[in-house]
Amino acid sequence: MQPLPPLFARLGGRRFVARWFTAAAIATSAIAGSAASAATDCQNPDALGTARVLEVDAASTPQVGTKSFAQTLPLADKEVVLTFDDGPAATTPKVLDALRQQCARATFFLVGSTAVAQPKLIRRMAADGHSIGHHSWSHSDLKKMSFAEAVADIDRGIAGDETALNGKASSTPTTPFFRFPYFDSTPELLAHLQSRGIVVFGADLWASDWNPMTPQQQLKLVTERLEKARKGIILFHDPRTQTAAMIADFLRWLRDNDYRVVHVVARSAAASAQPR
Numbered sequence: 001m002q003p004l005p006p007l008f009a010r011l012g013g014r015r016f017v018a019r020w021f022t023a024a025a026i027a028t029s030a031i032a033g034s035a036a037s038a039a040t041d042c043q044n045p046d047a048l049g050t051a052r053v054l055e056v057d058a059a060s061t062p063q064v065g066t067k068s069f070a071q072t073l074p075l076a077d078k079e080v081v082l083t084f085d086d087g088p089a090a091t092t093p094k095v096l097d098a099l100r101q102q103c104a105r106a107t108f109f110l111v112g113s114t115a116v117a118q119p120k121l122i123r124r125m126a127a128d129g130h131s132i133g134h135h136s137w138s139h140s141d142l143k144k145m146s147f148a149e150a151v152a153d154i155d156r157g158i159a160g161d162e163t164a165l166n167g168k169a170s171s172t173p174t175t176p177f178f179r180f181p182y183f184d185s186t187p188e189l190l191a192h193l194q195s196r197g198i199v200v201f202g203a204d205l206w207a208s209d210w211n212p213m214t215p216q217q218q219l220k221l222v223t224e225r226l227e228k229a230r231k232g233i234i235l236f237h238d239p240r241t242q243t244a245a246m247i248a249d250f251l252r253w254l255r256d257n258d259y260r261v262v263h264v265v266a267r268s269a270a271a272s273a274q275p276r
């Protein structure tokens with residue numbers, strides 16, 4: 001995918017939609033173009049917005065997220081990357097609506113077996129400008145499988161997601177981002193994914209939304225953690241009702257507390273075509 005310029009410029013304390021994005025849309029590929037078109041649809045001058053786009057590749061950052069790895073993304077104070085795992089689900093459109101309302105771009109790590117059955121929803125994600133990462137086919141604990149079985153599950157997942165996205169099965173992901181179910185990886189699988197140019201995402205901050213709680217409790221928990229950490233890759237689960245119910249409030253909280261959303265995308269094909 002082409003690198004995308006920031007969606008918003010802050011001038012005099014106010015946010016303005018970058019209208020020049022329309023021109024960029026004409027020159028880019030179909031997917032990037034539709035993403036850019038969606039960005040121009042942002043009619044909310046008070047939106048949180050997306051402050052900048054960060055290109056990521058496996059050559060410089062093969063694994064990111066301090067909950068699992070030594071390294072993470074180069075984020076400044078009060079910068080966050082929004083990530084959602086385990087979708088798509090019935091609650092996903094509500095999350096997409098909230099993100100669209102705030103012109104905020106996120107990354108969805110899809111479960112292939114559900115993605116393949118909901119191509120319209122996956123295409124909406126792409127059209128809204130979000131990055132589409134991969135989260136296996138079966139959401140099994142890949143660490144407990146043989147290497148060959150684990151790779152087969154990863155590839156089937158990618159192929160399912162790509163079928164939903166582009167109508168064509170391929171184990172070469174459009175966006176080479178992967179997150180292990182339960183963050184359970186092995187050194188062999190990490191090396192394998194790195195050799196294929198696939199970035200493995202952990203997280204810096206958990207919403208812990210696998211624990212049942214009210215949307216209010218969920219909001220309180222994640223904002224308190226963020227106030228302490230001040231930045232990072234945040235992990236949510238869009239299939240969780242409590243998350244879908246609080247995400248609009250969370251995005252407003254980010255805006256009102258001067259946090260900035262960073263959208264992660266794959267480094268452009270030309271840049272990533274370096275010898276490994």
Ligand SMILES: [Zn+2]
Nearest residue numbers: 085086181182
């Ligand atoms: Zn998961």
